[in-house]
Amino acid sequence: MNPTPFYQEIQDEVVVFEKAWHNQLPLMLKGPTGCGKSRFVEYMAARLQRPLVTVACHDDTGATDLLGRYILQGGETIWQDGPLSRALRQGAILYLDEVAEARPDVLVVIHPLSDFRRTIFIDRHNEELKAPPEFMLVVSFNPGYQNVLKDLKPSTRQRFIGLQFQYPPAEIEVEIIVQESGIDSKTAAKLVKLGGQLRAAHSLGLSDSPSTRLLVDAALLIRSDLYARQACNVAIVQPLTDDLEIAQTMNDMAALLF
Ligand SMILES: Nc1ncnc2c1ncn2[C@@H]1O[C@H](COP(=O)(O)OP(=O)(O)OP(=O)(O)O)[C@@H](O)[C@H]1O
Ligand SMILES: [Mg+2]
Structure with a gap:
């Protein structure tokens, strides 16, 4: 486990995060670049003593990248978990940075994970994985940066509680x-x-x-x-x-x- 990094609390984001984690609610962090979102998640993961798995989403990030794939190793095909499946098995905090950049099939995966089901379906591996209570999904999203096309749908947004970050006082x-x-x-x-x-x-x-x-x-x-x-x-x-x-x-x- 990494040592707790320095994080200067700005409002009451620490208690909000803790309550979200206890209630198994996914969290959306909004705010401009360089205002402390990633640092905050690192700090909270250390504070809650959970491993942190971070994925920087871009326009080529698809469901397979998150769930996993079969790979060839020494003439054998073996299953390799993607970061999402790994985070679930570990009961980690999963941080999907810039989630709106990802391909639409990522959101299809996230939906059953971010509501009461807390489940992912790995169809290629024919497996259904349920998130343990310690698992938490955190995404970052910057409404200002993305163009209209990259805005998140209400059905996605309304699965998360939201924290707005700003430059500190x-x-x-x-x-x-x-x-x-x-x-x-x-x-x-x-x-x-x-x-x-x-x-x-x-x-x-x-x-x-x-x-x-x-x-x-x-x-x-x-x-x-x-x-x-x-x-x-x-x-x-x-x-x-x-x-x-x-x-x-x-x-x-x-x-x-x-
Ligand atoms: N509240 C804070 N406490 C401690 N350090 C901070 C805080 N806010 C900003 N920083 C400093 O600013 C740097 C950038 O913060 P961070 O990487 O968390 O930004 P970000 O919001 O994740 O940006 P991006 O959207 O570009 O990923 C940190 O490395 C740290 O030095
Ligand atoms: Mg960041």
Whole structure:
């Protein structure tokens, strides 16, 4: 079992997760990139002392990838569990990241797993697997990012309870950056201020806001003695824009703080 990672609670997500787990309810995490969803799931799995199985879904992820397949080994065909079947047998926490990206047949598998049946049907292996009480299904979903086609159907959404993640309040974000990078709190506060200004600067027309992840990255670079303006440029500005003028404006904003 992995050691418990650092996770700074923002609201009451820890108790919500625990109650969901006790009641065998599947959970949907919503929120922008880099705001702590994966870290939260890792933390909860360690806290509940359950193994964690994570699957990053993409547009080629199908039911077989999750359930398993027959493979050839030394002239013999043997069955190999996919991550979903393995997670069920282990009573793990299964985290399907970006579930809306997956192929529709994945949702067909998830439906009987995420309602009272808590069962999967592995048709290729002619097996029905029931989830043990310790098993929990967690998915992440970002309604803002996906196009309309990738929106989840109500029949899928309504099988989950939902937690909305957002960028943390400033004082908490400072604490996260200090803990994650080992930087002093004064410098962390400046990074959080820059993050806040960029998130509010709609006139920049950024398609994405700077995440806590980017601020932590900048802090790590500063911590290892890269000068602050360059750290902000490479860790925050460049990942967010390719437009030279907008980048200049963002770097000017950083220069007013550092
Ligand atoms: N509440 C938090 N406690 C501790 N660290 C955090 C928290 N929120 C964000 N972080 C930091 O931000 C980084 C990114 O978080 P994480 O990988 O969990 O984001 P995510 O929401 O899963 O993003 P994505 O949607 O891109 O997968 C973490 O590695 C950690 O350094
Ligand atoms: Mg993640």
